[in-house]
Amino acid sequence: MKGMVFTQLIEMADTMLGPDQVEAIIAKADLPSGGAYTAVGNYPHSEAVTLVGAFSEASGVPVPALLEGFGEHMLRFFHSNYPAFFSTCPDAFTFLESVETYVHVEVKKLYPDAELPRFSTYRMGPGRLRFDYYSSRHLENLAAGLIKGTLKLYNEYAVVTHDSIEGEHGPCVRFLIDKTTSSIQPSA
Amino acid sequence: MIPQEHTPADPVLLARRLDRERRARLESERLLEAKSRELHLANQDLAQLNTRLEARVAERTHELEVARQDAVKASAAKSEFFAHMSHEIRTPLNGVIGAAALLRNDLTHPQHLTLIDTVTSSADILLALVNDVLDFERIESGRLEFFPAPFDLPSVIARCGELFGPSARAKGLELVLSCRLPDSLLVVGDTLRLQQVLVNLVGNAVKFTRTGKVTLTVEPQPRNPGESSRYQFSVADTGPGLDVEQQARLFQPYSQAGRNPADRKGGSGLGLVTCERLVTLAGGKLELQSRPGIGSVFTFTLTLPEALIVGHHAAPSALSIPKDVNSLRIVIADDVKTNVDVLNLILCRMGHTVTPYLSGLEAIEHVQTKPADLVFLDLHMPTVDGFEAARRIRAIPNVGARIGLIAFTADAQVETNDACLAVGFDACLHKPIRPTLVKETIARVYAKRSV
Numbered sequence A: 001m002k003g004m005v006f007t008q009l010i011e012m013a014d015t016m017l018g019p020d021q022v023e024a025i026i027a028k029a030d031l032p033s034g035g036a037y038t039a040v041g042n043y044p045h046s047e048a049v050t051l052v053g054a055f056s057e058a059s060g061v062p063v064p065a066l067l068e069g070f071g072e073h074m075l076r077f078f079h080s081n082y083p084a085f086f087s088t089c090p091d092a093f094t095f096l097e098s099v100e101t102y103v104h105v106e107v108k109k110l111y112p113d114a115e116l117p118r119f120s121t122y123r124m125g126p127g128r129l130r131f132d133y134y135s136s137r138h139l140e141n142l143a144a145g146l147i148k149g150t151l152k153l154y155n156e157y158a159v160v161t162h163d164s165i166e167g168e169h170g171p172c173v174r175f176l177i178d179k180t181t182s183s184i185q186p187s188a
Numbered sequence B: 001m002i003p004q005e006h007t008p009a010d011p012v013l014l015a016r017r018l019d020r021e022r023r024a025r026l027e028s029e030r031l032l033e034a035k036s037r038e039l040h041l042a043n044q045d046l047a048q049l050n051t052r053l054e055a056r057v058a059e060r061t062h063e064l065e066v067a068r069q070d071a072v073k074a075s076a077a078k079s080e081f082f083a084h085m086s087h088e089i090r091t092p093l094n095g096v097i098g099a100a101a102l103l104r105n106d107l108t109h110p111q112h113l114t115l116i117d118t119v120t121s122s123a124d125i126l127l128a129l130v131n132d133v134l135d136f137e138r139i140e141s142g143r144l145e146f147f148p149a150p151f152d153l154p155s156v157i158a159r160c161g162e163l164f165g166p167s168a169r170a171k172g173l174e175l176v177l178s179c180r181l182p183d184s185l186l187v188v189g190d191t192l193r194l195q196q197v198l199v200n201l202v203g204n205a206v207k208f209t210r211t212g213k214v215t216l217t218v219e220p221q222p223r224n225p226g227e228s229s230r231y232q233f234s235v236a237d238t239g240p241g242l243d244v245e246q247q248a249r250l251f252q253p254y255s256q257a258g259r260n261p262a263d264r265k266g267g268s269g270l271g272l273v274t275c276e277r278l279v280t281l282a283g284g285k286l287e288l289q290s291r292p293g294i295g296s297v298f299t300f301t302l303t304l305p306e307a308l309i310v311g312h313h314a315a316p317s318a319l320s321i322p323k324d325v326n327s328l329r330i331v332i333a334d335d336v337k338t339n340v341d342v343l344n345l346i347l348c349r350m351g352h353t354v355t356p357y358l359s360g361l362e363a364i365e366h367v368q369t370k371p372a373d374l375v376f377l378d379l380h381m382p383t384v385d386g387f388e389a390a391r392r393i394r395a396i397p398n399v400g401a402r403i404g405l406i407a408f409t410a411d412a413q414v415e416t417n418d419a420c421l422a423v424g425f426d427a428c429l430h431k432p433i434r435p436t437l438v439k440e441t442i443a444r445v446y447a448k449r450s451v
C-alpha cells in the first residue's frame, strides 16, 4: 500500500488523538517498518489494518466509521494536492465516473506498484448514479468516505447507500448515490 | 486543512517521533535516489531508442528513395522500350508501304490493284496508330519539340479541304472551309503539328457526322500594336455530340481502354488527347462545346507571328525558301537501292519532286546542271562519300550555298552530327529514315535558314 495512505492516516490520527498518543500507539504496535513511513514508499497492507484497528480502539470510533472519516480526509488531501483532476469535472457524478477512466489510470502511470480498486458506474436517470466497487482489500468504507467527501466538495447533497452484491465482474459493493430522494438541502 | 501541531510533549515520545521522521526521511531519500537513477536509465533508453528510430527512419527513407528511383527507372525504360518498339514497327511498315506503292506500278489486274490498295490502306492505318502512340509518348515524356518555320496558313487550311473533301462528299456531308484570311499569309509556326491537330479534328468530325456539315473556320483575332498575330481555329460539326460525362472523358488518355468494345471508336483513342496536349504545348487551349443530338465545336487559339520577309517580294538571302516547303526539288544519293527507294517514296508522298541516284558523283553532276532545292546524301558511299560530295556541292559557285544539304547515316554517334555540320550539311538524319523525321528535318532546315 502506498506510503501516502500511511502518512495521511497518521496525520488524521494526530488530529484525532494528539501526537503523544499516536506515537505511543505506533511504538506499541511493533510494526515491521517501525512506522517510519514516507509518502513515496510502499508498505504492507497489514500495517494499515493494524494501525486502523489501534486508532479505533484508542478513540472508541468503530473501524467502519473511522475508515469513512479517513476517506473524507483523503479526498480533501487529493483535492489540495491534485486539483487538476477536479477542475475538469463540473459536478460530483462526473468526477466519480472519471476515477476509473482517468484518475486511477494516471495514478497507475505514476506509481506502477499501486494496488487500485476497479469501478463500474451507471447513470440511472438524472440525479442517480450506480457505483460498483471491486477490490480484494474490502475498503468499501474508505470508498464511502471518498464518495461523501466528493459530494461535500462539490456542495451537492445525496443519499448514499451500499450493499454487497454479485456484480458484473464478481462480488462487489454497489453504491447507490441518489440526489433525488430527499428534499433536504446541504447545510452551508 | 488546518495545520496541525505534530510534536508530542513527552520527551521520550518526541525523541521517538523524531527518530521515525528521520528514518522516513532517509528512506525517502533512498527511494528518491533509486527513482532518479531509474529515470536516468529510462532517459538513456529513450535516447537510444530515439537514435535507433532515427537510424531506422533514415534507412527506410533511403529504401523508399531507392524504390522510387527503381520505379522511375523502370518507367523510363518502359517508355524507351515503347518508343523503340514503335520505331521498330514503323521501319518495316514503311518498307511495306513503299514496296506496295512500287508494286502497284507494275500491276494491271483490277483484282490485284484492289488487293494492293487494301495492303496500303491497312498499313497506313497501322502507321497512323503507331504514330499516335509514339507522338503521345513523346509528349508525355516531354521529348516533343516544335520546329517553327514560315508557312502559308491558307494553304494548310486548303490542304485539309483537299484531304477530307472526298470522304465528306462520299458520305453526303458538306465540308465548309471558312478562312477569313488573305489568299496568301506567311506565318511562323510548326506547320506539321498544326496540320496534325486540324487533320485530327476535321477527320473525327467527318467520321462521326452522319448528316449535315463540317465547318473549319480560321479567324484572325484582334490584337494591339506590337502584339503577335493570333488566330482562332474551330471545327464544328452536326454530329451526334457528346454528353457531359463523355466530354469529361474526352481528353483523358487510354479512356477507350475500359470501354465496352461495342462503344469503342476505331483508332488508338489518343488522337484527341494528343491534339489537346499539342495545343496546350503551343500555348493554346483546346475547348469543346457540345450538345448531344446537335453537334460539337472544337476551338483553339494560337499565336502565329507573321513571317519576316527580307526585302520586297524577295526570298531570304542565303537559302532560297521555296514558296511551299512541301513541294521541293530534291536529289537523293545512296548506293543501297532499297534505301533510295524508300526515301524516294517518303519524299514523293509528301509532294516533293525527287531525283534518285546511286552515287555521290551523279548527285553533284545533277546540282551543277539542273535546279534543286535540297540534296539528301548517304555518308557512306564508295568513290565519293557523303562528306566529299557535300564539300563539292557547297563549292559550286552561286548554287552551292543556296542548297539545303541533309546527311543520312546508319551511325548512331553524336559526333557524326558535328562532322556533318563541319563540311556544310544543314542536318543529319540517322537511319532508319522515318517520314515524320524527314518532314521535321526539312522544316527545321528551312526554319534555320530563314532566320
Ligand code: HEM
Pocket (backbone or CB within 6 Å): A001, A002, A005, A078, A079, A082, A085, A096, A099, A103, A104, A107, A113, A114, A115, A116, A117, A135, A136, A137, A138, A139, A140, A142, A143, A144, A146, A147, A150
Ligand atoms: C484525485 C483523486 C484520487 C486520487 C489521486 C487517488 C489515488 C489513489 C491512490 C494513490 C491509491 C492507493 C493505491 C495503493 O495503495 O496502492 C488509491 C486507492 C484507492 N482509491 Fe483512489 N484516488 C482518487 C480518488 C478516489 C475516489 C473519488 C474514490 C472513490 C471511491 C477512490 C477510491 C479508492 C479506493 C477505495 C482505494 C483503496 C484501494 C482499494 O480499495 O483496492 N479514489 N487511490
